[in-house]
Amino acid sequence: MFKSIACLVVVSVLIFSCNSSEKTEKTITVVDGKDRYDVYQGSEMANLMRGMHAFNLQLKEEVKSGKITTEFPEEFLKIHTAIFSESKSRNQTFDHYSGKFVEAQxxxxxxxxxxxxxxxxxxxxxxCITCHQTECTGPIPKIKKLLIK
Structure with missing residues (x-):
């Protein structure tokens, strides 16, 4: 059941991240009765990385069991083209590490x-950790939890 839920989360994130074509981050307003909430909509890159995290969380369990039942997700190749949030941009360091990540994955x-x-x-x-140490350090603690000790 966990595998099914994790796959559904990964697929959903990757599908919805494909629909983003603007560079700016967006919020949408959700109305619940009389209350209004502004809901953050991440960039295409942020959504892709969230999907990568969800996938690798599932993959971690497969690796620990010694049996991989999944395949390399071709969606991960979008790391080379996904649009960043307005405050970030693609640079040589990111291109280097993202290429190395795809090879390693x-x-x-x-x-x-x-x-x-x-x-x-x-x-x-x-x-992932090494790349995030150069910029955007916030997710490092979450990424470290993916490591198998």
Whole structure:
């Protein structure tokens, strides 16, 4: 059941993130009876990264069990084109680390590797942490929880 919910969350986030074509972050107003709430709508990149986190949370459990039932999500390749929030921008450092992350994440799914599955998985997560140390450090504690100790 957890797998189904996690997959649904990942797919939902990735689908909704594909519909964002503006660079600015948005809020929408939700009316509940007489109350009005402004709800934050993240950038395409923020939504993609939330989806990556949800997917890797599920993948962590698969790696711990020693059996991967999923495949590399091609949606992750959107990391090279997704639109950032207004206050952030693509730069050489991000391009470098995002490319390395995609390579490392793909290695997790290779069946014939001599490197242990846990090590390959942690390598991919460590690349996320390393990139986030250069800018946008807020998610680091959440990302660190993805590591397998």
């Amino acid at each position: 793909k290695l997790v799914f290779e069946k014939d590797s001599v490197v242990s599955l846990t090590e390959r998985y942690n390598n991919a997560i460590n690349l």
